[in-house]
Amino acid sequence: MIAIQQVVKTFKNAAGEFTVLKGVDLTIEKGQFVAIIGKSGSGKSTLLNMMTGIDRPTAGKVFIGATDLYAMSESKRSLWRGKNMGIVFQFFQLLPMLTLLENVMLPMDYVGMYDVDERPRRALELLTLVGLEKQAGKLPLAVSTGQQQLAALARALANDPPLLVADEPTGNLDTRTADIVIELFQHFAEQGKTVVMVTHDPSLTERTSRTIIISDGEVVNETLAQAFPLLSHRQMLALTKQSVRQTVAPGKVVLSRDQHVDQLYIVVSGQAEVSIERKKHASAVARLAAGEFFGEVELLRGGKAVATVCAAPDASLELLAIPHEALLAALKDSPLTEAALTRIVQHRVGDGK
């Protein structure tokens, strides 16, 4: 597990101080395949550097498993990283004077993993895994860029680390090779490795198990991002800051019909039961799961609640409450989100939900 706790990173230069990460809290569970996305300058690469121990936070802590990454010296951290983390760079960063096989063996040499005789065999296995067994004896400049990245991936796996970190791994690759790389990441995640990847490419997020959005040095609420994917990252972050988390006990009412509604609720976990009164009888019309929301009809059409919403009786309900005013302001700047929301409202009202 990766635990990033209140991490702040401030850079200083002649123009003054610039805070890139503003107290980031983040937890990534073992076996997850996580994409970190964000615009240029959002702080995603800095966040990755914090995870890899490549840079040092100004404040806060980073734990990988039980290891406090920054309690070690730089030199010890290098050794630790060699054993526990494989890194794949956008520009591959193979050492030009070593063959692909030697590049893959190098991390084993540095940290002293595996017997000396076993290293070439293992390196060749890894190159075979990425389809480069025939290129093993070539220098990096003698193979294609795609093959260089596959070799870099094999190098990242050299010491069989539980954690793989990749910075724009497909940024310089053609679609076919990019596909192979992502497939390999999925394969490793399925085998129980944690894979964290920074990417610009939103299409890749469809193939990861989790997406973390960074905007202006802060992490966007993932539930919110999932509910309103068409908002800009900045709008998502603004709403994240204004949203409030609520926990509702099983069976308890969140919203009663005809009650004045001034918030939109997104289900974070658990389920919400929506019921309307038909012929003076309450009738359940829907169950909303994580990522789904309610209160949108009242948001767009105004007025009081058209239905009653309560927590499902079997589990407590986690909600994210967003004030209508904040959401309306966001919708004003995001016609696509407004159109999508209008379609949902029309659909739900039409369905009688």
Add this chain to the structure above:
Amino acid sequence: MKPRWRKVLSDLWDNKTRTLLVVFSIAVGVFSIGVISGAYVIIKNDMSASYAANHPANIELRMEDFDRDFLTSVQNAPDIESAVGRRIFAIRARPVNSTQWAALDIVAVDDFKKNDINLLTPISGAPLPGKREVVVEKKVLKEFQVAVGEDLVFELSDGSTQTLKVVGIVQDPTTGADDFLAPPFVYVTMSTLPTLRQPDAFNRVYATVDSGKNDEAHIRNVSADLVSRIEKNGKDVSRSRIALTNEHPLASTVNAILGILMALGILIVFLSSSLIANTLAALLNQHLRHIGVMKLIGGRANQIFGMYLVLILAFGLLALLIAVPAGGQGAYGLALFIADKLGFSLLGYRIVPMAFIIQIAIGVLVPLLAGFAPVIEGSRITVLSAISGEAGRETAGKPTPGAKRESRWEHFQVRAAQALLRRGIHLPRPLLISLRNTFRRRNRLILTLFTLTMGGAIFIAVFNVRTTLFDYMDNVGHYFVADVTLDFEKPYRLSEIENVARQVPGVVDVEGWAFATAEVLFPDGSVAENLTVLAPPAGSKMVDAQPVAGRWVQAGDTKQIALTEGILRSFPNLKPGDLLTVKTNGRTDHWQVVGFFKFIDREGLIAYGTYDYFSREANLANRSVSFRVVTDTHDQPYQRALSEALDQHFRASSYKLRQARPGLSALDNATESLDILVIFLLIMAVLTAVVGAMGLTGTMSMNVLERTREIGIMRAIGAGDGEIIRMVIVEGMVIGSLSWLLGLALSVPFTYLLSTIVSLAVFETPITVVFTPLGYFIWLGLVVVLSALASVVPARNAARLTIREVLAYE
């Protein structure tokens, strides 16, 4: 200030380490050439000027005792401007509070105030001695410590002692100027001679000619004429020597040595220029992006060329600021050192204009020439390749489009490692990185190797030259096999002295030797060389002769002599079997040369003859005044102790012993002088080694700077500080070791070259070159240590880089 010159200024200031590296690279060459050229000019000028200022004699005659009337007849001889008589004799002296005797020569002068030849330069105390007083030449202070006002004890010929007060210390740049191996002088007035049990008579004539003081032929003629007149008056001249007024007798030797130093100085400039070229090429490489940007916004090639030329010029000027004053001081220091060793004085500290101009020219031109190619190349680069960073970049960075082929060298390296692996030899990847890194920048490697190899080859060659010189001295020692030499005031029977000497424990063998002096004459009758004939008994055990041509003297020889090769200076075509015309005991004779041997010619040539013939000629059959003693142990302290014991024993037995000398002491001065020469050469060798090490430091710094990103990658995949430091140091040591291997080969011709030049300058004859492993091993140790040290700073800097800095280096 225009922005472009602001940029030049900040290029100078922002990377101080690089600026210092370039500035010191230039400064070291400028300094060396400044020291050597300055010293060359100062010595060349002052050596002869200070010599001439002391009114040196043009003619020196060693002859039997003569009086003032006789001197007057010499003074009245034709073409003689002035002539003085002196009495010079060997003596032993010691300070009152010491027991250690030193061999000195006493120079007695009739009237110091009227003396106008071979003047003395006062250093401290009184310039002239009074009766029963002495002034000492400053070389005496190297024998023992004595101050003005203190007493010296002199040992007289009868064994008694006399104490005389030292009233002054002087320098004598002229007397004995041709022989820096001569014993130091002490000066007294003739009126002190009776106190020293010496007759009131002269035994030397020092004369100047009235015209043509720098005309060797004229002086030779005047000298020959004077000798002939003296001999007609019934006095024997045992030896004559001529000298020019405005040329120090050792000028040619010193010039030859300065010439070697100059050659080494030029080499250092050459080496430092390769260092500059290396550094500037790397600088331009780092600036490619700047150049691209400047061109992108309108900068033209000639403007960029101009900017970098100004930058180079600024490096040169900064180097001059350091090197010119330091070089001036160094030049005077070196000149002072040489002057002190050779016994002449300098005309005072000064800036030597020629050295100053040479330094300025080198400081400005060499960097410009060295930087010209990289600057031209840099300023001609296209915007695209500069901005993309393609040019000058290695392939560690962004991917290059398409797959290239490995170069042959890369192919070879990879295949070699694979071949080793197949044989079960695992080269660890970190070591492979160091090895392959070594050959990545081949031009830079070649320049670095060139600098370091030259430094190493000279260093090794200097050790070989040293061994060669001392081996030659050892060979000379074959003619000094005797452990103690006993010189008597009068002749004694051989058997008598042998019996008395054997009474001293440790004495194994005793031989009496005969002597003769002669002048070798040119066919026209003028004197070519002075000759001393040593005549040991046939089959002597005291000479381990090694003739280089012909044979050694043998029993039955009469007018046959074996001669030093020095004779070939005057008679280049002389062969064994040829006859030489000599003048001995006032009559002309013909001696046959039977062979040649190598020897240091001091105050004339040495020849060997047989005791039987030369003792008969001197009417000393079965008798001798000089005896050679062999003892049971041959080290110097033992020789000295036994010489003391023999001295006491003979004096106690009432023999008129003049002195007992330890055998090897004669070689001490010569060895010491050679040591000085070797020290000079070593200083130059160390300077070249320093330039080499600086070159390596620069190369390693540039390598590290260019590979920062790779170092970041290594850190990212698990390399700790130790691995990074080791990688850089191993690379440095690989370069160092390679340079050692190349230096091994190059040191051979260097050894021959240096040995020949030095031996011709010092011994006036080429000598057999001897190689010693010492220089090779010392240089191996030194180059490994220097390489490691040269890499330590870049390695530490590399280890300090954080990965973020490294990967953000783009």
